Amino acid sequence: xxxxxxxxxxxxxxxxxxxxxxxxxxxxxxxxxxxxxxxxxxxxxxxxxxxxxxxxxxxxxxxxxxxxxxxxxxxxxxxxxxxxxxxxxxxxxxxxxxxxxxxxxxxxxxx
Amino acid sequence: xxxxxxxxxxxxxxxxxxxxxxxxxxxxxxxxxxxxxxxxxxxxxxxxxxxxxxxxxxxxxxxxxxxxxxxxxxxxxxxxxxxxxxxxxxxxxxxxxxxxxxxxxxxxxxxxxxx
Numbered sequence: 001x002x003x004x005x006x007x008x009x010x011x012x013x014x015x016x017x018x019x020x021x022x023x024x025x026x027x028x029x030x031x032x033x034x035x036x037x038x039x040x041x042x043x044x045x046x047x048x049x050x051x052x053x054x055x056x057x058x059x060x061x062x063x064x065x066x067x068x069x070x071x072x073x074x075x076x077x078x079x080x081x082x083x084x085x086x087x088x089x090x091x092x093x094x095x096x097x098x099x100x101x102x103x104x105x106x107x108x109x110x111x
Numbered sequence: 112x113x114x115x116x117x118x119x120x121x122x123x124x125x126x127x128x129x130x131x132x133x134x135x136x137x138x139x140x141x142x143x144x145x146x147x148x149x150x151x152x153x154x155x156x157x158x159x160x161x162x163x164x165x166x167x168x169x170x171x172x173x174x175x176x177x178x179x180x181x182x183x184x185x186x187x188x189x190x191x192x193x194x195x196x197x198x199x200x201x202x203x204x205x206x207x208x209x210x211x212x213x214x215x216x217x218x219x220x221x222x223x224x225x226x
Contacts, residue, residue, distance in 0.1 A: 034214045042220075049214055097159055099215055101153070103152060
């Protein structure tokens with residue numbers, strides 16, 4: 001089983017709708033969770049981090065964490081064509097000094 | 112000012128050659144990393160250095176040798192390049208101790224193509 005799993009997509013969402021990206025992880029001692037956005041040919045950039053159960057909001061982005069279900073998600077409200085990118089979920093395991101990434105979900109926002 | 116800079120951005124070379132990629136960060140971070148991103152966008156850690164000391168070596172062939180002359184620099188030397196080494200290599204850095212919600216800052220990447 002992969003440590004961090006994401007649906008590779010592509011996920012197509014109409015402009016203005018809510019895009020929902022999901023990620024599951026296998027290691028129960030995972031400590032904190034990150035969402036990165038990567039445009040084609042560019043480097044990953046950090047969008048949000050979360051380490052407590054529940055929701056965390058930042059502008060149009062909401063990260064949701066459920067440690068019991070080992071599940072983390074990212075919601076993008078009022079999706080814009082500029083949100084079209086690959087979204088990478090990453091997990092930091094307690095005691096390990098590394099981020100483990102999922103394979104990414106390619107998101108396309110259709111005008 | 113660029114926070115994490117890598118050179119070169121593109122590298123095309125023949126099989127069997129030796130090449131190096133350089134990385135520098137001006138964020139004052141103590142920990143630096145090399146990640147490899149394959150054609151399917153999967154980002155996998157290769158090495159991690161904390162204040163010039165190797166702390167992670169993820170079953171990478173010993174043709175790959177990282178070097179950290181100081182905590183702001185982390186270089187990657189690759190001997191006897193193979194076709195399968197073709198990928199994008201990202202350098203990254205993070206705050207001292209990593210922090211609970213401290214993510215990594217990535218460099219712009221080096222696209223290595225072995226022909």
